[in-house]
Amino acid sequence: MMRRTLRWPHRHPGWRQWAPPSGKRAGAAAAFTVLIALVVGGLAQLRIDTGVGSLLPADDPTYRAVETKARSFGGDPIVVLLESDNPRGLLLE
Structure with a gap:
């Protein structure tokens, strides 16, 4: 019986896929x-900031104005980004 058990892996090569x-x-x-583990740890620390503060520097006057209006009116801001091939095209059209 022992000899048969010892020969079994050689006759059945598929066993290796389950071997450690x-x-x-x-x-x-x-x-x-x-x-x-490193990738999962890094993804766990990933934060997404969709506020206006992530688009403008903290010392920008526009950012301070937006924050002042947000305190006055409350609510969530809506940010619209417009792009054009001509830098002044959106303002003059």
Whole structure:
């Protein structure tokens, strides 16, 4: 019975896909695990700021004016970004 058990892996090569990694494969698996942990840790610290403060410097007079109006009127600001090939085209059309 023991001989039959010892010969089993050689007759069934598909068993290796379920075997624990060894040697170089173990090192690669460990490196991959560390890489995934670092990526997940970095993504957990990612913050998204969609406020007007993320678009303008804090000492900008426009930002201060927007903040003053927001305190007066409340509510969420709506930011509209317009682009043109001609820099002054949007103002003069």
